[in-house]
Amino acid sequence: MISNRGFRRFLALVMIVMVSITSISCLPIAAYAENEENQELHSKVDAYMEQTMADQHIAGATLVIVKDGQIVMKQGYGYADIENQKLVDPNVTMFRIGSVSKVLTAIAALQQVEQESLRLDQDVNAYLSDFKVNNPYTTPLTLSHLLTHTSGLSERLDGVYSEVLTEEPVPLSQTLKQHMPAVVRPPGEVIQYSNFGYALVGHLVEQASGEPFDQYVKEHLFQPLEMDNTIYSISPGESRVSKGYSYENGNYVVEPYGNILVHPAGSIASTASDMGNFLQSQLQNGTYKNKQILNRETALDIRKRQFTVQETMPGYGYGYYENFKNPKIPTHDGDVDTFTSQLSLYPEANLGYFISYNTLDDGKLRDGIENVIYGHYGVGLDQDTSSIGLENPSQVEDIHSYNGSYVFAQRLKEGPLKSRGLFLKVKIKATDDGTMKVRAFDSSVSGEYRHAGDHLYINADNGRRLYLKQDLEGKHYLIINQKVPMQTLEKLDSIEAFMEGIIRPFVFGMAVIAFLVGIVQFFRRKRKGNLDAAARRARQSSNMLSVLTLVLGICIILVMLTTSDSFRGNVLVAVMVISILILIALIRLSIYLLKMIHHRQISWLGCIYYTLSMLSGCGALVYAAFLDLY
Incomplete structure (x- = not known):
């Protein structure tokens, strides 16, 4: 038989063993749970990295x-x-x-x-x-x-x-x-x-x-x-x-x-x-x-x-x-x-x-x-707009002064890379019912925005927010809810708006039209015979002007996009040469146009066409100077 004292020692020993077994058995479970979570994280991240690295x-x-x-x-x-x-x-x-x-x-x-x-x-x-x-x-x-x-x-x-x-x-x-x-x-x-x-x-x-x-x-x-x-x-x-x-x-x-x-x-x-x-x-x-x-x-x-x-x-x-x-x-x-x-x-x-x-x-x-x-880890990355209430249409504010085109505030305003800062634009237009229509290079920014507070507007479709601000000097800014270093856009001043909104579209639009007209005239000339000397040289000058203007446009794009300073320098030399040739073509066209007018060898429609072609060439030189390409 086991004495009471021995029995108590036996029970104590059994309890110690049981506690020890329980403790030991718990350790791997806790460690496994932690490793399992990390393994799941590793699996998700590895899968994303491997797939995206391959795709990109x-x-x-x-x-x-x-x-x-x-x-x-x-x-x-x-x-x-x-x-x-x-x-x-x-x-x-x-x-x-x-x-x-x-x-x-x-x-x-x-x-x-x-x-x-x-x-x-x-x-x-x-x-x-x-x-x-x-x-x-x-x-x-x-x-x-x-x-x-x-x-x-x-x-x-x-x-x-x-x-x-x-x-x-x-x-x-x-x-x-x-x-x-x-x-x-x-x-x-x-x-x-x-x-x-x-x-x-x-x-x-x-x-x-x-x-x-x-x-x-x-x-x-x-x-x-x-x-x-x-x-x-x-x-x-x-x-x-x-x-x-x-x-x-x-x-x-x-x-x-x-x-x-x-x-x-x-x-x-x-x-x-x-x-x-x-x-x-x-x-x-x-x-x-x-x-x-x-x-x-x-x-x-x-x-x-x-x-x-x-x-x-x-x-x-x-x-x-x-x-x-x-x-x-x-x-x-x-x-x-x-x-x-x-x-x-x-x-x-x-x-x-x-x-x-x-x-x-x-x-x-x-x-x-x-x-x-x-x-x-369950961390949300959705834009929370629940605390922003859309105000009713009667609470509209006059923001028509903010209408116009906006570009990133972080931009060069001098030098040949000035064109980079003018390339991406956001256009806004206020309506009388208190909404604001936005057209942007980023489709997630474009859309209709409703008034949600003092100069604050929200896109009800995706929660994107815009804020309009005027500084102490009266400059207008558009603040977009996006990556903070790129959130600020400034409104183009009157000269910039004129050059970007009127001169640039006219110059290169007219150059494209003149180029296409030149191609059509080339094939028509083969069927109808030769023109007199003044008309032929005017047409040649006009065609040369359109081609040179389009090449100048390509050079502007190259200057804007290249990351090589040496290549950009070579393009700028080409810009100077092309501009000189444009000037020569302008002088030639003006001389032959005056001759045809003097001898009444041109219709009023032809006169308008060549005048617009010359204005396009002049505008190309002015636009290149505006972009500090010279």
């Missing part, structure tokens, strides 16, 4: 996803170097992250704000010694304006980019002193994305810290965040960075790296692994492994809305901007050379990701990955 002909990509302080997925896809069959390694292969660099630049500036070496509301000219920003307005330009892209700086390409890599970054003071654009609209009015603005932020950090900006970022960001496989800028011979590709005629073509002269705005190259560390610091409010790069309040300010033109529109924080599909998602895209990137956070779920890839695709892969990742 993307050579290589890198991705990291962070959840609850842990990296839950880190993956490389495809090739970093196709010729040498070098696969993308998320721990080692660097990708150029483009304007995602601006988030790190903003953090560097806010570190100096915390140290009271910079102030967010101080006129930046107070910190500058080598040069001053030309600001004709009474509103001072501040660091806050620069960080939220509300500086009002004009757009400029000179000094932004070079096709020649250098061993060390070109000093910011040198670039900004030579190329710093002026302020062309009152600071703090609207968002206009500016690379020079963030270059100036980097220079302000230099002025405050006494360190070159590249060295500052390495010591105060890369090192504490253990971003050991991240470089501030690419130098010649750098082999750790993925090659960049374009896909042409069924082949991948290696494209050379360019040099970002405004380097705080977009020069960094990094790995998915290192960007995972950065993501963790962002989701942990400035802390990584007990190392603090920002105070908690400042870390929140980076992603918290600091500016918006209207409360229902997405806006900017100090570095991030709000995702227009869900303003609770701070994000930032990056594009440089052939590289496309995105950094995105959803702090409410302690979730974020970084993606970058090395082949041009117009951002299609980037725009779709957020649906896969956030969809897996």
Whole structure:
């Protein structure tokens, strides 16, 4: 028999064993549930990446996803170097992250704000010694304006980019002193994305810290965040960075790296692994492994809305901007050379990701990955318009002054690339019943909008919102609920509207008509015999004029679309030659037209036709001059 004491010991032993078995059996279940969720995430993301990369002909990509302080997925896809069959390694292969660099630049500036070496509301000219920003307005330009892209700086390409890599970054003071654009609209009015603005932020950090900006970022960001496989800028011979590709005629073509002269705005190259560390610091409010790069309040300010033109529109924080599909998602895209990137956070779920890839695709892969990742975690990406009520027709407002064509505010207003900024237009027309009709290059923006508040309009079909704004100078703006850096469009001024709305259509429309008439006349002449000398030469001059005008139009398109400075330079030489030939054709046509009129050898219809042809030629020269092609 077992004694009472022995029986109690036996029961205790049995209980211990049972508890131990139960505990041990529970551990694999919890771990399996977690792995199962991650496996499902991996499966969804892998399927999307593989399919989309194949569809879009993307050579290589890198991705990291962070959840609850842990990296839950880190993956490389495809090739970093196709010729040498070098696969993308998320721990080692660097990708150029483009304007995602601006988030790190903003953090560097806010570190100096915390140290009271910079102030967010101080006129930046107070910190500058080598040069001053030309600001004709009474509103001072501040660091806050620069960080939220509300500086009002004009757009400029000179000094932004070079096709020649250098061993060390070109000093910011040198670039900004030579190329710093002026302020062309009152600071703090609207968002206009500016690379020079963030270059100036980097220079302000230099002025405050006494360190070159590249060295500052390495010591105060890369090192504490253990971003050991991240470089501030690419130098010649750098082999750790993925090659960049374009896909042409069924082949991948290696494209050379360019040099970002405004380097705080977009020069960094990094790995998915290192960007995972950065993501963790962002989701942990400035802390990584007990190392603090920002105070908690400042870390929140980076992603918290600091500016918006209207409360229902997405806006900017100090570095991030709000995702227009869900303003609770701070994000930032990056594009440089052939590289496309995105950094995105959803702090409410302690979730974020970084993606970058090395082949041009117009951002299609980037725009779709957020649906896969956030969809897996149940994060909504639909525009919520439930809080916006459509007002009844009696509450209409007079917005007829806003009627007209609008183009992106971030555009060049001088130089041969002026045509780029005039290419994509949005036309709006107010109706008497309080609605607004919109015609745009983007079909999701086009449609009928109803009044939903003070200068706020909403498309009831898809929830797209538009806001109309007039600044202190009386300029009209159209704000579209889309990616924040591209949300602001400005109305064409009277000269621009005349040139784009009347001169351009007339010039090239008449040239097409004259070209077709010339073809018809060519075959009719064969049947009816030769004309007299004056009529024949007038017709030749008119035909030459139409062909030259159309060729000039093709050259304008080439200047607008090409990314090669050398090719653009050759096209501009051709533009000059063609313009001279147009002038010669105009003089010839006018001489022979006068002769035919004098000898009464031309009908009034023919006289009108040749006059319109000459006006078209003159208009072509005027339009080319308007586009700064000479």
